[in-house]
Amino acid sequence: MQHRIIVLGAGYTGAVAAGRLAKRLHRDDVALTLVNAEPDFVERVRMHQLAVGQDLRPRPFGEMLAGTGVELRLAKVTGVDVDRRAVSVVDADGGTGELEYDTLVYALGSGWNDQGVPGVAEHAHEIASRPGALRLRERLAGLDAGQPVLVVGGGLTGLEAATEIAEARPDLAVSLAVRGGLGDRLSDKGRGHLRKVLGGLGVTVHEHVAVTGVEADRVTTADGEAIPAAVTVWATGFAVHPIARATTLATTDTGQIVVDATMRSVSHPDVYAIGDAAMAMGPGDKPLRMSCASGTPGAWQAADAIAARLTGGKIPTTSIRYFNQCISLGRREGLIQYVTADDRAVNAALTGRLAALYKELVCKGAAWGVAHPTLGLPSRRRRVLREAARPAPAAEAAA
Structure with missing residues (x-):
């Protein structure tokens, strides 16, 4: 039987995780489904550009996922039953359905917070x-x-x-x-x-x-x-999707799913949470902030951990850290604030036109990474070596 992996949400983190899993695991052993309500990838970090009239390049998932073995399910997630391992969805045509999983990657992200x-x-x-x-x-x-x-x-x-x-x-x-x-969290410069x-x-x-x-x-x-x-x-911050809080998953008061260093739920070992939906601790025992800078490495971490547990490989232990905060200030100006591993500003900062170009490269790189999530991975797909048609028992959560 194929091991059923479902990824909920195709923002930066969900799309990256799905593509990376497709590269790490053999499609004969794994059925990989990406559930998303929209057919195109949305570059969320460019929404301020869209708002002022700039047109963004279309990025249809049909093209981005072609040949990967990832099945795209265009549907809105309406509920998750983590005890039954089932996801309720409403399809684009209004029909309802239920998807069963063996491993779930929860990446439904966040929306605005009216406070x-x-x-x-x-x-x-x-x-x-x-x-x-x-x-x-x-x-x-x-x-x-x-x-x-x-x-x-x-x-x-x-x-x-x-x-x-x-x-x-x-x-x-x-x-x-x-x-x-x-700018009270920035350096003097x-x-x-x-x-x-x-x-x-x-x-x-x-x-x-x-x-x-x-x-x-x-x-x-x-x-x-x-x-x-x-x-x-x-623009006073983000609020996570409310679905997780309605489940029996261990969540914070704000509804984020509490995860370990591999982005695995501390209460349900067959569930991983990534991106804004996850409460993960970073350097200095500080929570990682909601951002691409946290979400993309978290997606890598989760995908590699899932693949390792299914194939008997080495579970990743590299901690997620920060390097800089990238801020576009219009199309001609920018600010790259360098930070410590735990996201505190240091004296060094890049400013001006060069910083604007740097930020643009970061945005392009993030979108490219969604379409090419396997950069740096071995080209050979690994077969599932364990008897892993079903996830490991709860006792293995500490592994």
Whole structure:
């Protein structure tokens, strides 16, 4: 019998994991299914570009998975029963079904997080998804010169959104609201360059501001200030897909699946979680942040661990670490902040046009890695050596 591996979600991590598993394992021994609601790969790290009117290259999974042996199931996941080892789906035509698995790779990722702030869901825009970016694109295109656009959130997503909008639409009054200080997790050099770029683009920065409400034409803050906003872009972090929390998997309070160093669930050894859906510990015993910088190495780790356990190979032990934070500041400027293994900024930073080119290469490399997830792997597909038509018993979870 073939060992049934199902990968849920075809973002960066899910697609990479599926392709890497296809290379690691022999298709006669493994039935590998990738479940995703959309037929095309979405470059999530470019949604701010899509929002300002730039067109992105189509990347259909039919082409990307051709010849790999991975079966694509176009369907929306509606539930996971980890005790029965079954996934409930609704297909593109509205039909329902159930998929049984022996090993599950959970990579459903995350969406925007309204943080429970009143008015966000009704009035704010998000760029955590393609539909959200397209809605914002249409709204921005309809704005007249001089109208105010406010981006809320001082993380990487907020910085990229504010600078992209300001560069693409210099006729708009773009502002940025951050809860702390601008770039307070960057080095002195990084913060200085960030202020210089924002100033050059005419972006007004509101620091140490907590937004407590969003209306159609403004936001209100904790100190009673009203900031005008014909459009509010909400970029205050991500919330994971709610399905995992509804299962018997061990999850955090935020719904992330708790995993070990091989991305294997600590409660269900036949389940692996990768990307934003996983709570994995990194260097310094700190949780890995939601990002491609965490998710892609985690996908490699999970795929290699699954293959090793099925074939009797060596289980990977290399820990995931960070090297830099890459921030695009429009199409002509960028900031590469170098960091320690546990993601703390160091003095070194790359800025300017060279940093923008570096970030562009990172984005292209991430998309290329989805289509070519086997870089550096041996060309020979390995046959399953164990009697592994079913996953190892729970007692082997500590192996």
